[in-house]
Amino acid sequence: MxxxxxxxxxxxxxxxxxxxxxxxxxxxxxxxxxxxxxxxxxxxxxxxxxxxxxxxxxxxxxxxxxxxxxxxxxxxxxxxxxxxxxxxxxPILNVKEKIFGERSITIIVDKSDSMQLYDTSFVPGLQAELEQQIPVKVATVGSGSRSNIGDGILTNLGKNRNILLVTDGNANAGSDIGDAALLASDLNASISSIQILPAENDYSITIDGPSKVLSHSEAEYLITVKSSKGFAENFEPKVTIDGQPYPGKITTEDETKIMAIRPKLDDGQHRIEASIAVDDYFPINNKYYKTVKSVPKPKVLLLSKKTSPLEQIFTKLYDVEKMDRLPAKLDEFYTVVINDMPATSFTSSEIQRLGDFVNDGNGLVVFGGDNSFEYGKYKGSDLLSLLPVNIGAGEKQPRPDLNAVVIIDVSEGQEGFDSLGLSKAHSLNVMDQFRLNDNVGVVAFAEQYYTVSGMNKMTPDHIADIQDKIQRLKFYPASSCSNVRTCSNIVAGITGATKLLEGVSGKKWIFLYSDGQYFDYLTGSYLDYAVELLEKQNIVLYSTMTTKTKLGDITYTFEGAERALRVLAERTGGIYFPPSDSDRMRLLFGKQEQKETSEEGDTRSIMVLNRYHFITEAIDPTAKITGYNQIIPKANARLLMTTSLGEPLLAVWRYGLGRVAVLGTDDGTAWAGQILNQDNSMLISRIMNWGIGDPERKLDYYTQIADGIEGEQNEILVKSSKYPVAEGLDFYKIEENVYSATFKPEQLGFGTLANNIYATNYRPEYTELRLNPQLEDVALASEGKLFKPGDAQGIIDFVSKRSERVDIQKKKVxxxxxxxxxxxxxxxxxxxxxxxxxxxx
Incomplete structure (x- = not known):
């Protein structure tokens, strides 16, 4: 040399x-x-x-x-x-090396039907202009109602290659686009997109809501109308239930209209049809069909020694039987409700019978009050073993000392939005919730992690030091990243936090604040590895996104990143807080000191802590309570709601095959009357419906057909003690007394099979009519770009720059x-x- x-x-x-x-x-x-x-x-x-x-x-x-x-x-x-x-x-060094890529580009053109709404006439001219300076290959993907964009990307991917997509990004078949972006990053390939513009206007309509409801109970259905270019015509969707018009409340949001209806249906099968009368490009997506089965009221056992306002609510929704003792047989009931009863009301054999009942797949719901929990000798009782809570002692038993690390994402965020400033504000806010004996450290990360502050007791000096260091954190610019995909390396951040928590004993929590930029790669093995790091030390992670929800004129919600942060939290027993709820992390610390508040005396508001559960999804209670029980969630329980000062209020868990829910306030007799009013009673019915589960599971015979898609296989399920027989169907056994058969509906609308009605709708290709914001995620994750349709020179410059660039590689020397x-x-x-x-x- x-x-x-x-x-x-x-x-x-x-x-x-x-x-x-x-x-x-x-x-x-x-x-x-x-x-x-x-x-x-x-x-x-x-x-x-x-x-x-x-x-x-x-x-x-x-x-x-x-x-x-x-x-x-x-x-x-x-x-x-x-x-x-x-x-x-x-020794392993991070060495700057020149990477020589291909000075060429592959244009992938989407030929599926939805692309007829867009102007793609520029493609031949763009190809000709590019070919004057760089080699160009053109490939097509998709046809008719099949849009397998991910497959097209994977077919044309190669090391150091450049791909340019001409697509709306709305795939409905084949490989996931996000997985293709992940592989592209590994191959040092780029995936860019043309920001195509809609040339034709089209509208689609869909119906979302439960396919099975309880007889005469209220259920919400959302009729959604989407447009490709906006609402040029003034129209409203028409909705009918069993052929009769049904009105609803309409709201308009960007290029979407939403109508909400809340029907109460009789026993039996029902048809909901929604349509729009417009002159648009695809008439096929102007009607949508949905079937709903309204099943008889499931039988519920209410155990109560007093007259309860719950009886009035339950009677409207369920077949209620009230007793003051547990009966010898429970087989006919779907769930048992214990209302404000002391543990001494149950013998050991009754608790055993109740446990077997829940373990077999049934439900148990427990309401508090001044005769239960700490007032009802639950502590140390057999009954407590069935419940997702332990009994607290209020002020006499302060919470154990906590070991916590705050992780702050300092990678460069969305342009024009100070996501780091928001992360700092939330971090400083959570610092105020720690106590003197808590051990707290701080880690920041971009491409790599670094320790901002080591683990120390929350003395005034340590608090001041942490606050100063957090305030002085600066953005790590994206231009300094060796690879865009690693600009926000959450795995590195978690690694740094777990190292700080090594060797410490007691409860371990992590609070993660990030805008989620570049997180779409966090799937599969990456997510599993991050969870494994946390599970090794029994660390619970709580996460939130510090971001805005719009980028330019495209709705941009970081769905992939939000999904990853939610999975990270839930798989470690934590909670993901959406941006609107990020300030609710303070409720995790249990009972807070009552400071200046508009609430008088012992009045507390009810707060949803975890929005991603059947019970609490899309509800915001306005009720206030004047009393509560001292309950503490067990390790495997999920805390869903607290009071406004952080006292646990609603906790759930799975017990064997069954479900158990505990509400730590009373039935409305003295403390929680507002829970029963019209604005809040849905909370009670949600708790009960979650405990009940499938209201047909105890029937000896039933049939079930899900609504299907035109030309695609659909399934019919039959529960029967005998082998079912129906013309044109071949059944096979999938479990004890349950049989399945498939069929292919070819006609839109309602059909009947084995005395069951079902709906067949248009293919998903005609539902999403605007550019998929995931295209921008894919470009970011693979170091690609978004280009205007005529920007041939910009594409040439991009390819030329990528063909010879400096990257940072790990090298053993x-x-x-x-x-x-x-x-x-x-x-x-x-x-x-x-x-x-x-x-x-």
């Missing part, structure tokens, strides 16, 4: 060490330096080199020179062995340290020769 090339490598490696530090494949080998240094010190005190004995050397200057010489030799040998030990430990040790050894040998010659002279 020429000297100038070797010198250049040395310089590059040295700069890499200064800029990015060094990692080691075998860091434990660095401990070899300890015995080596001890040996060197020992010989230094004796005689490291052959010199004349000290008593033979009378000249003081010569003695001093000999001593300096010995010290220099000691330093030289130390450095030599240090370099050799470093080489033995396997031992030889520079070995060579440096050899050079230093040769210099030492030469110096010794000179010294020996000088002494002879």
């Amino acid at each position: 020429p000297f100038d090339e070797m010198f250049g490598l040395f310089t590059g490696y040295w700069n890499s060490i200064l800029l990015y530090g060094v990692e080691f494949e075998h860091p434990e080998r660095l401990w070899y330096l300890v015995p080596i240094m001890l040996i060197f010190v020992f010989f230094l005190r004796k005689s490291f080199v052959l010199l004349q004995e000290k008593n033979k050397v009378k000249d003081v200057k010569v003695q001093r020179r000999m001593w300096i010489y010995r010290i220099l030799i000691f330093i030289s040998r130390t450095i030599i062995f240090l370099l050799l030990v470093i080489a033995l430990a396997g 031992s030889w520079p340290f070995i060579v440096a040790a050899m050079i230093l050894f040769l210099i030492e040998v030469l110096a010794r020769r000179v010294e020996e010659q000088t002494r002879k002279d």
Whole structure:
């Protein structure tokens, strides 16, 4: 190797060490330096080199020179062995290297039906203009109602390639676009998109809501109308139930109209049809059909020793039987409700019978009051073993000390929005909730993590230090990232937090604040690895997104990132807080000191803590309560609601195959009357319906057909003690007394099969009519860009820049340290020769 090339490598490696530090494949080998240094010190005190004995050397200057010489030799040998030990430990450097990609581009054109709404006439001209300077390949994907964009990307992906999509991004078949982006990032390939514009106006209509409801109970259905270019015509959707018009409330949001209806249906099967009378491009998506089965009221056992206002609500929705003792047989009931009863009301055998009932797949709902929980001798009772809560003791039993790490994402966020500022504000807010004996640390991350503040008790000095350091955090610019996908490396942030929590005992929590930018890669193995890091130490993670929800004129909600943050939290037993609820993290700390508040006396508002559960989804209670029980969620329970000051209020868990819910306030008799009013009673019915589960599961015979898609396989399920027979259907057994058969509906509208009605709707290709915001996520994750239709020069410049660029790669380099040790050894040998010659002279 020429000297100038070797010198250049040395310089590059040295700069890499200064800029990015060094990692080691075998860091434990660095401990070899300890015995080596001890040996060197020992010989230094004796005689490291052959010199004349000290008593033979009378000249003081010569003695001093000999001593300096010995010290220099000691330093030289130390450095030599240090370099050799470093080489033995396997140093890994982050080295800047030039990456040479393909100076070409592949244009993938979506040919599915929905693309007829967009102007793609520019494609031939764009191709011709690009071909004048770079090689161009054109591929097509999709046809008719099939849009398999992900498959098209995977087929054309290759190392260092550039792909340009001409698509609306609304895939309905094949591989996921996000998975394709993940592979592209691994291959150092880019996926860019053209921001195509709609040329035709079209409207689609859909119906969302439950397919099975309880007889005469209220259920909400949303009729959604979407447009490709906005609502040029003034119209309202027409809704009929069993052929009769049904009015609803309409709201308009951007390019979407939503009508909400809340019918109460009789027993039996019902048809809901929604339509719009418009002159648009695809008439096929102007009607939508939905079937709903209204089933008889399930039987519920209400155990109560007093008259309860719950009876009035329950009677409207369920077949209620009230008793003051647990009966000998429970088979006919779907759920048991215990209303404000002491534990002494149940014998051990009754608790055993109740536990078997729940374990078999049934429900148990427990309401509090002044005769239950801490007032009803629940602590230490057999009944408590069935419940997702323990009994607290209020002020007498403060919560245990907590070990917590706050993780802050400092990667560059959305342009024009200070997501880091919001993260700082939330971090400082959560700091106010910790107590003196809590151990708290802070980690920040972008491409890599770094410790902002180590674990320490929350003394005034530590609090001031943390607050100062958080305030001084700065953005890590995206331009400094070696790879856009790693600009916001959440796995690195979690790694840093888990290292801070290693070896500490007690409860461990992590609070994660991020805008979610670049998080779409966080799927599959990446997500599993992050969860594994947390589960090893029994760490619970709470997360929130610090972001706005719009980017330009495109609705942009970071759905993939939000999904990843939610999975991270839920799989570790934590909670994901949407941006609108991020301030509710304070409720996790339990009972808060009552400060200045508009609530008088002991009045508390009810707060939803976890919105991602059947019971609490899309509800915002306005009720206030004047009393509550001292309950504490168990480790495997899910806390769904608290009071406004953080006292646990609603907790649930699964017990065997069954479900158990506990509401830590009363039935409305004294404390929680507002829960029963029209604005809040849905909470009670949600709790009960969750406990009941499938209201047909105890029937000996039923059939079930889901609404289907035109031309696609649909399934009919039959529960029967005998093998079912129906013309044109071949059934097979899937479990005890349950049979399945498939059929393919070919006609839109309602159909009948085995005395069951079902609906068949248009294909998903005609539902989503605007550009999918995931295209921007894909471009960000793969270092691609979004281009205007005529920006040929911008595309050429982008491809040219990517064809030769600098990237940071991890590289194992031992030889520079070995060579440096050899050079230093040769210099030492030469110096010794000179010294020996000088002494002879």
